Amino acid sequence: MSSEPWGRVDEAGTVYVRTADGERVVGSWQAGSPEEALAYFERKYDGLVVEIDLLERRLRTTDLSAKDASTAIDHLREQVAQAHAVGDLEALAGRLERLAGEVASLREERRAARARQSEEARAAKEALVAEAEELASSEQWRVAGDRLRALVDTWKGLPRLDRKTDDELWHRFSQARSAFSKRRKSHFASLDSQREESRRRKEKLIAEAEALSDSTDWGPTAARYRELMRDWKAAGRAQREAEEGLWTRFRAAQDVFFSARGAAFAERDAEHRDNLARKELLAAEAEKLLPVTDVRAARAALRSIGERWETIGHVPRDSRAAIEGRIHAVERAVAEAEEAEWRRTNPEARARAAGLTGQLQDAVDRLREQVERARAQGNEAKASKLESELAGRQALLDQALKGLQEFGG
Template sequence: MSSDPWGRVDETGTVYVRTADGEKVVGSWQAGSPDEALAYFERKYEGLVVEIGLLEKRVRTTDLSSKDALTAIEHLREQVDAHHAVGDLDALRARLDKLVELVEARREERKAQRAKQSDEARQAKEALVAEAEQLAQSDQWRAAGERLRALVDTWKGLPRLDRKSDDELWHRFSHARSAFSKRRKQHFAQLDAQREEARRTKERLVAEAESLSGSTDWGPTAARYRELMSEWKAAGRAQREHEEDLWNRFRGAQDVFFAARSSVFAERDAEQAENLKLKEELAGEAEKLLPITDLKAARAAFRAINERWEAIGHVPRDSRPKVEGRMHAVERALQEAEEAEWRRTNPEARARAEGLTGQLQAAVDKLKGQIEQARAQGNTAKAEKLERELEGRQALLDQALRGLQEFGG
């Protein structure tokens, strides 16, 4: 009989292993010596030790699933419980029990981690849905569209939730994208309609602008072009492929008209500048008549100057008041001289002036006599009253005398 600390072989060749529950039959060995039998079953034990060690390493260092790990543990436990090896089988069972505890702990950790990841994924997807629903109301079509596409990529990178929750959130997310797309299509459809209406309006404006380009009715046509420009701005933009061509035609028609007007106005301005020069010379010639000493000769000379003046065309508007004012000043001087001459030579007016002067002189002389008489009588109050009346009559007499002097008296 042969034995070691964990097993023995009896005289019949039966191999036993010692356990905490007593000896267990390992098997029967007839092929060799008892030592060879123990060595064989000890190698079987070492094989189990290696397998358990490898499984422990896989559980600790890889992502071996809990289900696969427990299946492997049960397979090894069945081999240990079969008692087909000689060694400390109880120690192997203890290692397998600890390994089960480790797998269960790892499963709980993974469960908690998955729960955490699921909660984070739920929060992330709810945030994506909230942002998408907000973007669905945006009018920033390009930026919002690009952002929604980015949100889809972000969504695809997130873990799935339970089917119900994931489907509900995806439905809201998809609905927000669809709502935005619908609003964007409506906006651009309306924009296209507006641009088509703007194109028709601007084609009408271009046609009118081109029809006016040859007009020589400068003032009204220029005013109409200003109105057409206001209508053009109010019409909005046409489609890009039409807008530039329409504008070039519209602007070109205006340029033709205003270039022609500028050419005509330039000729007119040059002519009016020459007219101004001629009128300034005539104004200087008229001013040489002042002061007037010979009314008849001055009147004849001014009439001749004025005839030449009238024969000259327009002058620049901003220069007109000054040059015309010079002629008017000479004309007023002639009128004043004529009025003075008329007053001096009018017999009726002279007679009226002399009569009035005589009456006032007689009244003044009379008052002076009355004042002397009142003072001689000692009637001071009456004398003072008459003196005040005398002052008024004297003032009238002085005025009448000045008027009489104008008649050469």
């Protein structure tokens, strides 16, 4: 008979394993020695150890599910309980029990993790719903639309909740997106209508601009083009694909008119500059009449200059005041000379001047006699008063004599 700590072989070749409940037959051995028999059944025990080692490693190093781990443990328990092996089977059973405890802890941990994950997912989806509902009323169409698409991608990356909760949140999320899409569609439909109306208004403005493009009524037409430009800006934008073409046509019509006007103005300005040069020659000719020595000849020469002046036409606006000022100065000088000549040669005026001078001379002579008489009488106060009156009359006489001299007498 052969014996080891965990088993033995009797004389008949029966192999036993020792357990806490006593010995149990695990097999018989007839082909070799008892030592070989124990070694054979011990290798079966080592096989169970290897399987348990593998299960422990899988449980601790992989994502083996608790359900699969429990199934494997139950299978190994059955194997250990019925094992035809020699070894410390109670130790193996203990290891399996400890593994079962680990699996139970793992199951609770994973259940708690799933609960936390579900709560986090629920909170995340509620936040997505709240943001989507806020975006539903936005008028930042592109930004809000891009953000809603990003929210959908985020939603798809989150774990599903229980069906009822997930469906309710998804329904709110979808309603918010639909509300935004409906408002955006309505907005752009309205915008398209407005742009179509803008296109029609601009077509009318173009038609008028093109009709005016060959006008030569420069001032009123230019003013009307300014009004058309204000109307164009007030009309709003047409569709993007039409706007550039409309503007090109509108601008082209204006360019035709303003180019023609510019050419006409350039021709006119050249003519005005030539007119100015001709009038400057006439002004210089007129200025040679000064000072006026022969009124009649000066008037005749100035009349000839004026007739030629009137035939010349307009000069540049910024030069008009200066050139006209020169000729007007000569006209005033000739007119003043004529007035002076008339005064000298007018008999009635000469007679009136002579009469006034005689009256003043008589008054001065009388006052001078009165002064002498008062002084002879010793009345100095009266003499002083009369002398003051005399001085005033003498001043008037001097002025009258000067005027009389202008008549040549």
